[in-house]
Amino acid sequence: MRVLVEYQIISGRTVEKRRSYMNMRKPGEPPKGRAPRVAGNTSEKKIKQNRDAAVRTLAQILNCNTNPRDLHIVARYDNEHLPKSYEEAEAVIGKVINKARYKFKKAYGRNPKIVWNTADWSPKSNRPARLHHHIVAEAEAEEALRAAWDEMKLGDYSVNFLDSRADHSELAAYLIANVTDAPNRKKYHCTRNMDKPIITEPVPVEDVEDIRLPKDAVMQEFKHNTDEEGHVASAYMRYTLPVRPYVRGGKVVMPRPERRKAMKKEKERDSEK
Numbered sequence: 001m002r003v004l005v006e007y008q009i010i011s012g013r014t015v016e017k018r019r020s021y022m023n024m025r026k027p028g029e030p031p032k033g034r035a036p037r038v039a040g041n042t043s044e045k046k047i048k049q050n051r052d053a054a055v056r057t058l059a060q061i062l063n064c065n066t067n068p069r070d071l072h073i074v075a076r077y078d079n080e081h082l083p084k085s086y087e088e089a090e091a092v093i094g095k096v097i098n099k100a101r102y103k104f105k106k107a108y109g110r111n112p113k114i115v116w117n118t119a120d121w122s123p124k125s126n127r128p129a130r131l132h133h134h135i136v137a138e139a140e141a142e143e144a145l146r147a148a149w150d151e152m153k154l155g156d157y158s159v160n161f162l163d164s165r166a167d168h169s170e171l172a173a174y175l176i177a178n179v180t181d182a183p184n185r186k187k188y189h190c191t192r193n194m195d196k197p198i199i200t201e202p203v204p205v206e207d208v209e210d211i212r213l214p215k216d217a218v219m220q221e222f223k224h225n226t227d228e229e230g231h232v233a234s235a236y237m238r239y240t241l242p243v244r245p246y247v248r249g250g251k252v253v254m255p256r257p258e259r260r261k262a263m264k265k266e267k268e269r270d271s272e273k
Contacts, residue, residue, distance in 0.1 A: 005202035006211070008252055011063035013166035013241050014220070015252065016056075019208050020234035047181050054187045058115070059172035062136060064195040065113050068164040071142050072171070073135040078155040082131060086185070089118045089131045092154070099148035101191070104141050110193075112141040117188040119178035134175050136162075166240040167220050201250050211235045216242055216254075 002021045009016040075093070083089040093116060104112040115136040122129040137145060142159065149157050162168070176187050209232050213219055217239040227233040245252050 003204055004206070004208055006205045007202040008200045009060065009197050010200075010245060010247065010252065011060040011197040012065075013244050014059075014063040015217075015239055015241060015245065017211060017237045017239075018234065019205060019211050019236075021208075022202060051176060051181065051187075055169065055173045055176050058176060058188055059167070059169040060197045061115060061190055061194055062168040062172055063166065064197055065115075065138075066136065066162055066168065067138070068162060070139050070162045071135070071137050072160045072162060073137065073142075073145060074158050074160075075133040075135060075149055076155045076157070077131060081152075081154045086118060086120050086131065086180075089120075089133070092152075093118060093133045096145070096148045096152065096154075097189075097191075099151065100141065100144040103144035103147060107144070108140065111191060112144065113138045113191055113194060114141060114145075115188055115190040115194075117175055117179055117186075119175075121178055121180045123174070123177035128180070129178070134178065136171070136175075167238070169220065169238070198247050200247055200252065203250070208232050208235055211237055213237065213239055214241070214252075 002023055004019065005022050006017065006019045008018070075096075077083065077089075083092055097114060097116060100114070101111055104110075117134055119132050119134055120129055121127075135145060139161075146157060162171075179185065179187050209224070218241075219237070219239050221236070221238040223236050224232045225234045225236070241254065243255055245254050247253065
C-alpha cells in the first residue's frame with residue numbers, strides 16, 4: 001500500500017524535510033524482494049542519481065562532523081611520486097591516513113575525524129585531471145596529516161579553513177565532481193567514528209505540497225518532483241537552523257534559549273525557598 005509520508009534528516013544545524021509516497025507493508029505481510037542487478041546495465045539517469053545521492057550523503061557527514069576553522073586540504077604529487085593509476089593513488093593516500101591516525105591517537109588518545117577522496121577529474125575544464133587528493137579533517141588533525149604526507153615525501157600540500165556555514169552541500173558537490181564516474185569507484189572515504197544524521201520516523205500526511213519552513217530557518221534548497229502526468233509526486237526542502245536541534249518523541253525540537261533556561265532555574269530556586 002502506497003502512503004504519503006513526511007520524514008526529516010537532521011545533520012547538525014541542517015535539516016532535510018521530505019514528503020513522498022512510500023510502500024507500507026500491512027502487519028504480517030512479508031517484504032518484497034528486489035529485482036536482480038545486471039552488471040554494466042547502468043543508465044546515464046541512474047549514474048546521475050547515484051552521484052546526487054553521494055553528494056547528499058557526503059553533505060550530511062560534513063554537516064554532522066565539521067566546525068568552523070576545520071580543514072580542507074589539497075595534497076598534490078610531484079612528478080617523481082605521481083601514481084600510475086587511480087588504484088595506486090588510493091593505496092598511497094590510505095597509507096597516509098593510517099600514519100596520520102596513529103600520530104593523532106598517540107597525541108590525543110582518540111581517533112581523528114577525516115574525510116578524503118582521490119581526485120582524477122576537473123569539473124571546471126571538464127577533462128581528466130592530474131591525480132591528487134582532497135581531505136576534510138578536524139583542525140587538530142592538521143599536524144598529524146602534514147607530518148604523514150611529508151614523511152613520505154610525496155609532493156606539496158595546501159590548507160584552507162572551512163567557514164561558519166551550517167550546510168556544506170556545495171563542498172560535497174565539489175568533492176564528488178572531482179572523481180570520474182566509474183563502476184565500483186568510491187567517491188569518498190571517511191573514518192569510522194563519524195557522527196551520523198538523525199532520521200525521523202515517517203509520518204503519514206495528506207498533502208504532498210503542504211511542506212513548510214519552520215520559524216527562524218534559512219532555506220537552502222526547495223524542489224518538487226512531478227510524475228509523467230505533471231502531478232507533484234514528492235517535495236524536498238533543505239534548510240539551516242540557528243542552533244542544532246534534537247528529536248524527542250519523534251518530533252524535531254529546538255533547544256530552549258539559554259536565557260529562558262536560566263530564568264526557569266531561577267524560578268525553581270525561588271519556589272524552593
